[in-house]
Amino acid sequence: MTLSDQYIGAVLANVPAAQRGDIDAELRDLLGQEAAALVELGESPARAEWNAIDQLGDPDLLAARLTGRSPxxxxxxxxxxxxxxxxxxxxxxxxxxxxxxxxxxxxxxxxxxxxxxxxxxxxxxxxxxxxxxxxxxxxxxxxxxxxxxxxxWSPDVLVGSEPRSWQDFVRLVAALTMAGLIVAALVGQATGGALLSPSGQALPIIDPALWSFWMPYFIALLLVQAARQIAVYARPSQLRLWAWANLPIQAAFCIPAIWLLVTGRLLNPAITTTLGPEADRVVGAAAPALAALILAIVLIDNSGELWRAYRKGNRTTA
Missing domain, CATH: 1.10.287 (Helix Hairpins)
Known part of the structure; x- marks a missing residue:
């Protein structure tokens, strides 16, 4: 992606869809002519492109002028x-x-x-x-x-930047929504219960004793992860840093969660007491498989994010 492509993309981001085609063609033609004229005067192609963009100025202000908006x-x-x-x-x-x-x-x-x-x-x-x-x-x-x-404004602000794609935005929305749902589920099952006992009593799934430390700890990590996801979208030039930062956050969440699950400390003891010993045996047998599934999902997620970060980094520097 050339510097001109990045500049035009920054302008078109603030232009209504119906006008983007005409403005795209107009800007490419204008930049091409200006850069060609500067090359004829002895400037290098890269410097001529930079100066041609510099003459047009801030892409946000240019978009406002081209579309006739007057907020x-x-x-x-x-x-x-x-x-x-x-x-x-x-x-x-x-x-x-x-x-x-x-x-x-x-x-x-x-x-x-x-x-x-x-x-x-x-x-x-x-x-x-x-x-x-x-x-x-x-x-x-x-x-x-x-x-x-x-x-x-200077074209130097475009160097090393890359327009955000709709896939990046979808990933951000999905990650924040998932974090919000998990927090809501944790709080909701604790305050309103999630299962009914034979006597009609609402029982939380998670052991209420864990709210003394572990549940606030997990919720704090979810908020940290949400902040990291926002940083990934807001600062795409630091994708590799944010991808590596995901590892300690995921480890800090998954290691104690798996430990609590495998050792039988995660679920509310009142559930197995109410449902009988058969439920206790089912939970004990399923815990290792569930822990392995959680670990596999985390490894796949981290590997995928690192791969995307290095792929985008290599494409930007190419």
């Missing part, structure tokens, strides 16, 4: 990044809040209408809060920097 509350310098962040946060947070609220309500065996009403209102509230907070922060930043002269 008022948030100016053209901040509006494109504001929209990108808002789309990302709302797309991730709203489904996570909705599914998590539904899961907690289902585990607590709440009425269907109540669960759906709470999920809808919670999702709408999350979207409104995110929009309001992000808008306030962006406007405050814009006003704070209005008195100072921003550093001039």
């Amino acid at each position: 008022h509350l948030i100016g053209p310098r901040f509006f494109p990044s504001y929209i990108r962040r808002l789309r990302l946060l709302v797309t991730v947070a709203v489904p996570t809040v909705f599914v998590g609220t539904v899961l907690i309500g289902a585990v607590a065996m709440r009425p269907y209408a109540e669960v759906m009403g709470r999920a809808t209102s919670s999702s709408a509230a999350a979207a409104l809060v995110i929009t309001a907070v992000l808008t306030i922060v962006t406007v405050a930043r814009q006003r704070r920097e209005a008195a100072s002269t921003p550093p001039p």
Whole structure:
């Protein structure tokens, strides 16, 4: 991918789909002509391409000019990044809040209408809060920097960067949603129970004694992993670092989880007491196989992430 490709991609990211084809062709033609003219004046092709891009300036501002957009509350310098962040946060947070609220309500065996009403209102509230907070922060930043002269945009900011693909965004949404679901499930089964005893009592699946340390520990690691996933998407130039950082996080989660599972400390003793010795034997026989399955999934996940990180790194430096 050339520097021109990266620049045009940065411009088109803020252009409506209906206009991208025309603007893409226009920019390629303009950059090609400018670079060819500079080469005729004695510049090297690489330097001519750099200077041609530099003349067009910041891709976000250029996109605003080409599309005729004139945002008022948030100016053209901040509006494109504001929209990108808002789309990302709302797309991730709203489904996570909705599914998590539904899961907690289902585990607590709440009425269907109540669960759906709470999920809808919670999702709408999350979207409104995110929009309001992000808008306030962006406007405050814009006003704070209005008195100072921003550093001039340079094509050097494109070096080493690579446009994010929709697959990267899907992986981020899936990872954050999964983390939210796991946290919601852990909290929901503890507060509302997940199994009913013959007497009608709701029993949590996880041993309640583990909430003194291990459950908060696992939830903290899930939050750390979610932060790492956001960093992977926000800083793709550090993919290899984030991929290697996944190893100690996964190890810190899986090793104690497998140990608790195999030693019989993970599940609530009241379940086997209620269901009888046969359930205890089934759980004991299934624990090693489940531990092996967890270990295999973790190894495959880590290997796949390292492979993607090094493949993208090699492609970027090629």
